[in-house]
Amino acid sequence: MSEETIAPAMWEKLDRSAAETEVIATPSLTYWQDVRKRLWANKPAVVSIGFIVLLILAAIFGPIFSPFSYSDQNLKLANLPPVFEPYRVTDSSGTSTRFFLNASNFNLYQVSEGGQVEEIIRGERKDMLKKRQGFKFGDQAVTLDYSSLPAKLLNADGSVLRPEGLQWNMTYLFGTDQLGRDVLVRQMIGARISLTVAFVATLVNFFIGIFYGGIAGYMGGKTDAVMMRIVEIISTIPLTLYVILLMVVLDSGLISIVVAIGSVFWVDMARMVRGQILMLKSQDYVAAARTMGAGTGRILTKHLLPNSVGPILVTLTMLIPSAIFIESFMSFIGLGVTPPLASWGTLTSEAVETLRAYPHQLFFPAAAISLTMFAFNFLGDGLRDALDPRLRK
Amino acid sequence: MIGPILSVRDLRTSFFSQRGEVQAVRGVSFDVAPAEMLGIVGESGSGKSITCMSILRLLKANGRIKSGEALFDGRDLFKLDEDEMRDLRGNDIAVIFQDPMTSLNPTLTVGEQVIETILRHRRLTRAQARQRAIELFELVRIPSATARLKSYPHEFSGGMRQRVMIAMALSCDPKLLIADEPTTALDVTIQRQILMLLKELQTRLGMAVILITHDLGVIAEVTDHIVVMYGGMVMEQGNVRDLFARPRHPYTQGLLAAVPDLRDDTHHRLTPIPGSPPDMAHPPEGCPFAPRCPHTMQQCVAAMPPLFDGARCWLQHPEAPRVAGVNELEPA
């Protein structure tokens, strides 16, 4: 026991008002402010939001500002890479030509100093046996030798021509496809189509799901039992198969795919909404609203749905990537949008056709869809954590 | 007089989270005598469970025992290695948790859960362990014990599940049983049955019990000594009769004032004293109860009161002013 003496003043009663002002009331955040704060603190989710916004902007406005249209073909400039190694040949009169070699189809293309692709360079007849082809630049002769790969360019004296280093293709930033269409604008159109399908189909699912689940949950009893039995049956049907069948019946096209995806994947949403409503129905304020004479529709829209916003939002964000995936999947097996229209699925399957010769063509569609899937997944995870911190892992 | 079976000295436990260090237990000391029942009371968050989990060394990954010792049977639990500690858990020290619904594994039969405990600590055959489990079920009065071994937890009522937990805890004749709010999750009518069962078993088997509870009525009825916790510290401790008759700490007085009459049979939960407990991430320097205490003095916020003969309050200081009903001299 400490028995050291204590100053008598210390035995004074504490002035409570002074002590209390010390406790600065921390502003209490509303639920949604709290959610926003937590979401902003989640870096992958924020980056994902940024990416998605950029993607949407590019999908809407990109094609408008592009000098090319998604269906413009230029077979002479087909399969161009996004990056090339330019060579320079100067003849005795001093005119110099810049060009690059497309190592996969052994064509030479003239390029400007700035990296603009100008035209394909016509050479002499190909020597099919020796696998060489001559080119004339004024009085300079260059031979393309592709008898052993990689192909090389030889000067007249047999020495190997050296490139000037790497340069970006300034005409076709992402290169061109096998029909000589601009890959960049096709990517943006692809994003436009894929995102449109995903968003619209998700919305359709959303409304059907809310409506169906809302009614089942609200009515309860027999209606609920029957409706949920139906959902149970639907959920055992392999839905991708049904989208395929529907596409076969409806014929490929944008509207068909929206209808097909939109009409099939609402089951999870319906279940979730029903669950939410059953849970909330048992809570007091709904009973209170009912005793105060609020009608069914009013209770449904004013009381129940606002409280289910969180879980619905998460389900929605998770539905979008699955819709994107199914659309691209359909397009990939030839049941999606029809050419020349593009979606990420058709772009990928077109790239697969040329995989052996031009593997780089796979990069852009594969990257686009994968990054988008990443973004929506991260956003969904982030939203879920933000909405329900208890779920945080 | 034999020494205590468990002696906790200056236990300090903290959790390390995004909010920083949460000092859940800040220097707790108490003794448990063999075959006695010690009650620990206190508001939610006062550190009761963490104190016990520290003794068992079963803290969550972010928790750490910072200092102190827990002498059990003369050995410091905090100095044992993990293997020795495991041999002790369920064997010498057993524990019952608040919610029997969640503390039993839903996918194993209750029999299996009891038998595995016995097999872990006793050299018995499975059949012998099963026999022992049946005896235990009979001991805690689970009807048709043999048949119920094969049941799953969800097939029992809450009260029966807690009996299973008790049977499991008693399976290796522990010297010390920690019961962390064993009745809180149960129906009021069942609460009393379980409590009386615990008390009966405690006397019959002669083991020591630490009973954590919110229910002061319970404490008065079954325990011998009592520890009142607040803000991760012991506010007051002592013999139940004395403490109830003459509470010396304003917090204990507040708790007791909230219970109208301890002698009537209805059990009373703590009625909260106005205000809220301190934030353990930023504990106050002085008395943790100061913001809610009706008698706060300058000295209270300036320095932590020491324990004055079992009560942690500056009013117990010999120089402190006299306050009616708290520390005035004993009426003749």
Place this chain on the structure above:
Amino acid sequence: MATYVIQRLGLMLLTLFAIVTLTFFLMHAVPGGPFVSERMLAPEIEAALNAKFGLSDPIWLQYLHYLRGIAMFDLGPSFKYPGVSVNQMIADGLPVTLRLGLLAVICVIALGVPMGIVAALNRNKWPDTGVMLLATMGVAIPSYVIATVLLYVFALKLGWVPTFGLDDWRGYILPVLALAGFWISFVARLSRSSLLETFEQDYMTTARAKGLRPGQVLFKHGLRNSLIPVVTVLGPVVANLVTGSFVIEQIFALPGIGRHFVLSITNRDYTAIMGITIFYAALLMVMILIVDLLYLWLDPRIKLSRQSA
């Protein structure tokens, strides 16, 4: 238990019936489809179809004919290849598809669950980060992209495995990985979060408080409970492996049912599309039933609630 299985079988038949009906009427709506008379077809096919479905009969009679066929496991003649039946097409592709699917399911369980366990046990340390990174990629990147990239790198560039065909066991590696990739990742993530959640449960503390050894706590008390959600997704896993195999068989040029299916779609071989859809649906439902029974065995709590329902 028996009542439950019978109930489930009944529901399955009902669903199958719904699927057959839906398929039939969808196909009936196709202009130039199998159930209309104005179209250009090889005479043998026309005759075979007519013999099977009685094309001049009213629609409900055709429907009954079709149902009768299904009930006798006869999916009718191909719409494109004279003298070939849909049953033959399926029998032809089934071994490859089954082998592929089975290997994929094994991979999902044998790789996904241990990955999840390793991640959960090393939470926030490098094995966790590594597994989660891999798993996030596996979940986000579509299977056909994974397939093409694998094909390009390991078959075309490095030449470690054949680009197509299954003459060699190595031919299975890429298709199975591509097929299972998503679900390995999914299951890894799921078992990780499920394990972490289980670790928080009171009964895990009880298990430790009883003095059980870490291995007993993890495997006996932790794993079983945390595997329950994993088992529930196995049903969808099987379903999605099947649809995934369409593309994978296409990319790797494997002669499975999926290849036949995609081919039928491009050829508009309507009867084959119908037949294969129904076959797939039936196959899936049997799988899902098996998975559900497994689930029942794992989680005793279900028994009571389902039986009383």
